[in-house]
Amino acid sequence: MRGPHNIWRLIRTGATLERTGAMGVVLDAYEAPPLLRAAARILGWPFQWLGDRGDPAMPPATRALTALGPAYIKFGQVLSTRPDLVGADLARQLRVLQDKLPPFGMDEARHAVEAELGRPLDEIYSEFSEPVAAASIAQVHHARLREDGREVAVKILRPGIERAFRRDVDAFYLAATLIEGLSSSFRRLHPSDVIEHFDGVVRAELDLRLEAAAASEFAANTEKDQGFRLPAVQWDLSSRRVMTMDWMDGVPMGDNVALDAAGHDRAVLGERVLQLFLNHALRDGYFHADMHQGNLKVGPDGTIIAYDFGIMGHIDEYTRRVYAEILYGFIRRDYRRVAEVHFEAGYVPADRDVDEFARALRAVGEPIFGMDATRISMGRLLSYLFEVTEKFGMETRTELILLQRTMVVVEGVARSLNPQINIWEIAQPIVQDYIGKNLGPRALARDLTRAAQVMARFGPRLPRLVEQALMRQVAEPKPLRPNRWRAAVIWATIGGAVGAALTLAIGLAG
Incomplete structure (x- = not known):
């Protein structure tokens, strides 16, 4: 090194x-x-x-x-x-x-495909174009499968990259x-x-199998989303250095003149882009983190088509709930509740003053709500929020920085389609619906059911785990404070009892 x-x-x-x-x-x-x-x-x-x-x-x-x-x-x-x-x-x-970089030659592309897929290129594809796009890591070719005549996109890593x-x-x-x-x-x-x-x-x-897996997971999550499609991965024609996906024609999202000429309603497209992103981030916790115009097209029927799944964002379920409640608190201008959520989640140290933090959050929210509705930005709100929480001792969370950055990009796409778009008007029902499904009584019942299933699975093992821990402590005493050790044993024993009870309850319910 x-x-x-x-x-x-x-x-x-x-x-x-x-x-x-x-x-x-x-x-x-x-x-x-x-x-x-x-x-x-x-x-x-x-x-x-x-x-x-x-x-x-x-x-x-x-x-x-x-x-x-x-x-x-x-x-x-x-x-x-x-x-x-x-x-x-x-x-x-x-x-x-x-x-964007100059493409590498067709001979190198042919060699890469044949080496990775183990067959002559002409045996796989009846047509194989010059590169249609070339980036720093890979380039893409438009091709046609010899077997059934389907059009596909073939992505190939640069030689020696x-x-x-x-x-x-x-x-x-x-x-x-x-x-x-x-x-x-x-x-x-x-x-x-x-x-x-x-x-x-x-x-x-640098491993296109991982991008193919990301595309497949994203497609599974979004298969019921109206007006949104992803090209399907051809797994039998994909490997570490080559990935083949269905070719999907469409108008580039950044070409407003072409969109208008094709008869697409740009206001509807702008709303849909925002709705899709918010649903993917909140509902699924898995979102396209490079959702700029170059990776989006609009199909003949108005469907939004997404490409390039090399950078995807992931947010765990707990964090999604916390940030949905924070966003909803801002939408309602309930700054005290937003502050409380930060403390409850442990994002801000407990020794800070909740009222002072609520006032700082009001200083973030009120100027934004004072703007004309068409200038309000959720990305800007998140950016200001991170600045304030950092001053109050909140540590940086990489996944949320990625969310904020992608939110800025998506809002930019939406405003390029319709400069008069109202971000809050679109966001409010999505955030409210998510909160209704994930923070109410139904969510509590679902969480308890999951906890019961986990305890039922591990409950029978807990007595043995406690015994092993006690034996290790006797054999090799460690400088644990007595009260902490007793607490660990007590909670492990309680966990075993609860697990056994839940196992019995689930068994009787079945």
Whole structure:
């Protein structure tokens, strides 16, 4: 990880940042201390001639990352979802990174398909086009199956992309280690953890089987959603480096002129985009986290078609309930209840003042509600909310930052279709319906049933687990405080008794 090639890669990175003017932007965004600023300048300035110039028409940060190549482009896109780490201004700059590169050749594409699928390309496809889209990790071809004539999209990883990403990610880890050693103020941002998160995202995108699985799960969740479709995965023609999906024609979501010419109602489409996203996030807890115009089309019948499932967001059921109640509290302008929910969920430390927190939340909500309805933004509300909760000691939650970032993107898509759209008017019934189904008596009964099933399953094992724990404590006494140990035994024993009772109750009910 710390070989000379990684050091040389960091020198080239520093030189490119310096040459494009991005070094100062990055250091300012992180409020870098003097020692780190000096080290960065020393790393970059003497070697400027080694750095890439990039496209002068781009902002400095996007210009530098684009010049440095695919891994840096992808890293910038991941950081654009983390304004808590890079600041709102830099995150905004990074969102415009264009994940587009020149395509690789047809011979390489043919070789990749044949190596992965184990058959000659002409035996699988009767037609196979030049690339129709090319990004930093993969490119897509339009093809026709020889077997039944169906049109399909074939996504192929770039040759050698895994090795190229591995090299750059290793250099990122080295940079994170150096930064942590230089500045204690940077250690609180956990740069190594950020690189580890990025590494996980990239590893997932470099295995198209995982994207195919994400598409399949997303399709299963949304199969009953009116006006929404996903291309089906052709599993027998998909592998780690090649993925085949049905081809679905449609008008690009970002082309308003073409949408109007096709007779689509853009106001209806804007509402549907928002409704779909909110349902996926709240109802399913699994949402498309890259839902921009480039990944959306509109079919001839007005159906919204989604593509590219490399980045998906997940929110667990408990967190969904908490944030639905928070959003609903804001919709009703019940700031005291919003504050209480934060305390009940443990998001804000218990030693903080709930009334003071409620007043801070009012300062977030009232200016937004004072706006014209067409300017109200749920994404902006979440952004302000995170700022306030951070001041009151709430730790950053990565999945919610991704939710907020995607909400901003989806709202942007909706407003591009209909600038007069009223976000709250669309959101309120969805949030209210979710709360009715998941926070009322029916939800409590459902939760108790699940708890009973779990206890029934593990209840018979609890006495043995307690006995084993006691035996270990006798054999190897540990410095546990007596009251804590007694509490553990008491609760385990109670759990065993409850589990046995529930087992009997369920058995009798059956």
